[in-house]
Amino acid sequence: MTVETKSISVITGNKAAAEAARLARVDVVAAYPITPQSPVVEALSKYIETGILDAEFITVESEHSAMGVCIGAAASGSRVFTASSANGLAYMCEQLSWAAGSRLPIVMGCANRAMSAPWSVLNDQQDAMSQRDQGWIQLYCRNNQEIFDTFLQGFRIAEQVQLPVMVCYDGYILSHTVMPVDIPEQEQVDAYLPPYSVHTVLDPDTPRNINPVTLADPRLNGDGVLCHGYMEFRYLMQQAHQEAMDVIVAADVEFESCFGRSWGGLTWSHKLDDADTVLLAAGSLAGEATIAADTLREEGIRAGVLGLRSYRPFPAAALAAQLAGARLVVVFDKSLSYGYGGPICIDLQAALMNHRLSPEIHGYIAGLGGRDIKARELTAAVQESVAWVKQEKALKPTGWINLKL
Amino acid sequence: MDTTQIDQIEIRWHGRGGQGAVTSANLLAEAAYYAGFKGVSSAPAFGAERRGAPVTASTRLANAPLRHFSQVESPNMVVILEGSLLTTAKATQGLTDNGHVIVNSPFLPDALGLSNGYRVATVNADRIAEEINLRASGVIMVNTAMLGAVARATGLITLEHIERALSHAFSPKAARKNMEAARLTYEATCCAFE
Numbered sequence: 001m002t003v004e005t006k007s008i009s010v011i012t013g014n015k016a017a018a019e020a021a022r023l024a025r026v027d028v029v030a031a032y033p034i035t036p037q038s039p040v041v042e043a044l045s046k047y048i049e050t051g052i053l054d055a056e057f058i059t060v061e062s063e064h065s066a067m068g069v070c071i072g073a074a075a076s077g078s079r080v081f082t083a084s085s086a087n088g089l090a091y092m093c094e095q096l097s098w099a100a101g102s103r104l105p106i107v108m109g110c111a112n113r114a115m116s117a118p119w120s121v122l123n124d125q126q127d128a129m130s131q132r133d134q135g136w137i138q139l140y141c142r143n144n145q146e147i148f149d150t151f152l153q154g155f156r157i158a159e160q161v162q163l164p165v166m167v168c169y170d171g172y173i174l175s176h177t178v179m180p181v182d183i184p185e186q187e188q189v190d191a192y193l194p195p196y197s198v199h200t201v202l203d204p205d206t207p208r209n210i211n212p213v214t215l216a217d218p219r220l221n222g223d224g225v226l227c228h229g230y231m232e233f234r235y236l237m238q239q240a241h242q243e244a245m246d247v248i249v250a251a252d253v254e255f256e257s258c259f260g261r262s263w264g265g266l267t268w269s270h271k272l273d274d275a276d277t278v279l280l281a282a283g284s285l286a287g288e289a290t291i292a293a294d295t296l297r298e299e300g301i302r303a304g305v306l307g308l309r310s311y312r313p314f315p316a317a318a319l320a321a322q323l324a325g326a327r328l329v330v331v332f333d334k335s336l337s338y339g340y341g342g343p344i345c346i347d348l349q350a351a352l353m354n355h356r357l358s359p360e361i362h363g364y365i366a367g368l369g370g371r372d373i374k375a376r377e378l379t380a381a382v383q384e385s386v387a388w389v390k391q392e393k394a395l396k397p398t399g400w401i402n403l404k405l
Numbered sequence: 406m407d408t409t410q411i412d413q414i415e416i417r418w419h420g421r422g423g424q425g426a427v428t429s430a431n432l433l434a435e436a437a438y439y440a441g442f443k444g445v446s447s448a449p450a451f452g453a454e455r456r457g458a459p460v461t462a463s464t465r466l467a468n469a470p471l472r473h474f475s476q477v478e479s480p481n482m483v484v485i486l487e488g489s490l491l492t493t494a495k496a497t498q499g500l501t502d503n504g505h506v507i508v509n510s511p512f513l514p515d516a517l518g519l520s521n522g523y524r525v526a527t528v529n530a531d532r533i534a535e536e537i538n539l540r541a542s543g544v545i546m547v548n549t550a551m552l553g554a555v556a557r558a559t560g561l562i563t564l565e566h567i568e569r570a571l572s573h574a575f576s577p578k579a580a581r582k583n584m585e586a587a588r589l590t591y592e593a594t595c596c597a598f599e
Contacts (some may be wrong), residue, residue: 177448
């Protein structure tokens with residue numbers, strides 16, 4: 001038997017990211033290599049060098065400059081792509097805020113990697129999650145097809161709400177693992193993703209200031225026009241994030257009508273309808289959780305998975321609506337807000353409190369610095385939580401899965 | 406191998422850094438996709454690799470799209486690019502009962518002294534690669550040859566599927582040479598369990 005596979009390629013997550021940037025017809029790529037993101041940049045550099053992609057590849061000496069170039073290029077009307085990981089993303093930190101505050105629809109890949117020290121090149125989600133409050137939309141992927149599709153959706157979302165989008169995918173676990181990915185034809189992508197139309201173009205013929213010093217209160221500019229103070233800009237950015245929730249959902253719905261695949265928009269679920277015990281996570285870990293949920297069901301626990309796709313904006317209402325029937329929610333975080341707990345768990349606790357829901361919520365830290373995490377370990381954690389709830393013990397402290405102290 | 410009895414097949418590749426274990430693991434995933442497996446994945450062991458040091462890579466094959474990408478711990482099959490790794494890398498660790506052990510070795514399967522439960526196949530891929538002068542940076546390459554041994558010992562994939570995967574990974578000339586190695590290895594593979 002031989003399967004016809006015209007549009008399928010068996011590729012890594014990094015290659016899927018590069019293919020998406022190519023088919024999105026990006027105009028400018030500026031990036032600095034870092035493990036495990038490097039193959040994305042290598043592939044795009046090759047596409048541009050060999051003429052497969054008609055774009056400008058701007059080599060830079062650092063990630064800080066890479067984002068600086070992206071900001072300049074996006075402000076002058078280009079569709080822009082970059083990618084980074086961990087220390088590189090941290091080095092971009094100051095510019096991430098400039099990109100979001102300037103309301104530029106830059107799309108960036110983050111091949112998630114642990115932050116140093118100690119030195120690690122392996123996966124967790126600390127890098128992206130610690131950039132949470134920079135104003136970027138953050139979307140997390142489960143597999144390489146979702147990576148490809150989310151980049152295309154990302155450009156659409158970014159350009160509609162004028163916010164930058166970070167597409168996050170687990171380093172190595174997805175970035176270096178090959179799996180089948182359906183790569184559509186250029187015409188199909190063009191139909192989904194129209195050319196970038198910029199709202200304000202920097203142009204030497206009509207010079208203008210971008211991001212001048214903005215004082216606390218609204219103030220007249222040189223032309224006598226009343227301009228926003230700093231807080232007004234920030235309020236509008238928050239409003240854009242709120243609007244982005246509908247836009248993220250719509251981008252996925254429209255994607256499904258074009259390509260026949262849907263990823264759920266803000267969240268996705270697995271066997272959630274009648275679940276009273278819900279596993280919640282983001283990225284490849286959440287895929288692993290679906291296997292754990294299946295095993296738990298075989299053991300008589302009505303388990304389901306609620307996957308978080310959009311971390312920012314945080315879909316509090318959507319999560320609350322889907323957790324209305326849950327008695328126990330077990331949250332697995334691949335990063336940590338030191339001195340408190342897992343970032344997704346903390347956000348979920350606050351969201352459910354606001355929505356007057358009070359299931360038991362247990363947090364577990366998993367897979368930091370590349371510690372492999374298997375479905376059976378997630379299963380065991382849920383069993384531990386179920387037993388804890390049955391015994392009506394005191395508040396459960398954050399668990400650490402597969403810790404070897 | 407009766408694939409209808411197992412939901413998924415996990416294969417661990419053992420080689421030394423530079424021998425192309427990761428490439429073969431990836432090619433096997435692609436070939437298996439062409440053979441009809443809907444869920445395939447392949448990944449290097451996540452860590453720091455050095456040239457010459459023992460390395461592993463894993464391929465996972467399933468009849469439905471895969472939802473999990475954690476590292477393989479109980480493979481149904483190990484493919485060993487260099488015989489010495491059987492002992493130095495404990496290559497059969499975690500291998501399931503009746504698991505396949507496919508080794509690049511000049512010895513017959515029975516001479517390897519492996520547990521009777523395993524389905525052992527051997528082939529002298531070094532000699533085949535030497536004969537057709539399949540080299541990268543001057544070094545004999547047996548990684549693609551061993552795909553032929555996998556096809557012969559398991560029937561999971563055919564030479565045609567290997568050829569298609571090779572055509573995407575290499576230039577036409579290099580693909581032809583690697584295919585020749587796979588074909589010769591297929592023919593020369595000695596299976597103890599038939």
